[in-house]
Amino acid sequence: MNFNEEHIDENLLGKPSGGFDVPDRYFETLQKNILNKTSENGFFVPDEYFETLEARIQQRIPKGKVIPLNAAIIKKYMIGVAASILFIAGLFLIKNKTSNTIPTPIYSEVNVTNLSNEDILNYVDVEDITDSHIGETALNTNDKTQKQVEDYLLNNVDEELIID
Amino acid sequence: MPNAQTDDRDLVAQFRNEHTKNSAFSMILQRYQKKVYWHVRRIVINHDDADDVVQNTFIKVWENLEKFREDSKLYTWLFRVATNEALLFLNKKKAKFNTPIDEMDYSLLDSLQSGSYFNGNAAELKLQTAILTLPEKQRLVFNMKYYDALKYEEMEEILGTSVGALKASYHHAVKKIEEFLKKD
Incomplete structure (x- = not known):
């Protein structure tokens, strides 16, 4: 290789490192690499x-109140379950109330004087009142007032009406 | 002049205030995004994967920083979140390709050798290949000690492993890397 003057100038000007070489575009990226540390x-x-x-990253961040997806789904399920329970319980209560309540219009027309003896006997046969709570309560009440009733009858009832 | 630790505490306090939350988060991002990125990159190797993990990490930070108890430094907490995200990512990837969790992930080696966003010289490539042969925990410890220059006490906060165990891991990792490099 002939080292003429032109060639020497080119080497000196183009490669100031004196023959050492660097990768393409090294110096263009060196400052950026140092400042931004884009290579490691x-x-x-x-x-x-x-x-x-x-x-x-900022684009992906949900601003405002963050509710995790799982929590939101669980919350919806809980609300649904609670609503279903309330609905079923409501239906059950309404049904019970309807079946236990004796229709008012019928009883409004019922009067003791309208009842025949047969009706009363049928009722007594069907409803064993001595076994019911109401019956027991009524009997207990009668026990307490039995003395007063006997006293009243003895003092006020016409003796001719007393059947032996 | 306030030190970095004081600044970090201020940043956390500002993050808890609705009025300064966004600016505090932005400052945390600017301060730690590169450190977190390079830490994650050395774990997952591939740039696109690292990008995903870093974004997920900072989204987790946004969602959970208010609950940060400050019994550790902010950056060790950030590294812990990032490490967990990176390991979670790798495990998902292994599950996807039916690779046993304990087995070396050869896709990482492929990523490294394919030269995608890696232009290291032969020595750097050989060292990274040696590091990839390490078990996951040793690889983490080696990277955090050798590249991130973290103290064992800081690594203890990040990995939840005792200092003694970390020193042993690093020692074993160095020995294995030396043996790998001597082979060729």
Whole structure:
């Protein structure tokens, strides 16, 4: 190789390191690499990566009150279950109330004087009042007032009406 | 002049205030995004995967920083979140390709050798390959000690492993890497 003057000038001007070489575009990226640390131990990142990273993260962040998806679904299920329970319980209560309540219009027309002896006997046959709670209560009440009733009858009832 | 730790505490306090929350988060991002990125990148190797993990990490930070108890430093907490996210990502990836959890993930080696966003020289490539042969925990410990220059006490906060166990892990990792490099 002939080292003419022109060639020497080219070497000196183009390669000021005196023969040492650097990769293409090394000096263009050196400052950026140092300032932005876009390369580390052989790993590197695309151009402008760190400049845009924050914006991309900010875009993905839900602003305002964050409710995790699972919690939102569980909450909806809980509301649904609670509503179903209330609905079923409501239906059950209404049904019970309807079946236990004796229709008012019928009883409004019922009068003791209207009842025949047969009706009363049928009622007594059907309803064993001595076994019922109401019956027991009534009997207890009668026990307490039995003395007063006997006294009243003895003092006020006409003796001719007393059947032996 | 306030030190970084004081600043971090201020940032956490500002994050808890609705009026300064966004600006505090932005400052946390600017301060730690690169450190978190390189930490994650060395775990998952591939740039696109690292990008996903870093974004997920900071979203977790946004969602959970208010609950941060401040019994550790902010950046060790950030590293813990990032490490967990990266390991979770790798485990999902292994599950996807039916790779046993304890087995080396050869896709990481493929990512490294394919040269995608990796332009290291032969020595750097060989060292990274050696690091990839380590068991996951040893790889983490080696990277955090050798590259991130973290103290064992900080690594203890991040990994929840005792200092003694971490020192042993690092020792074993160095020995294995030396043996790998001597082979060729």
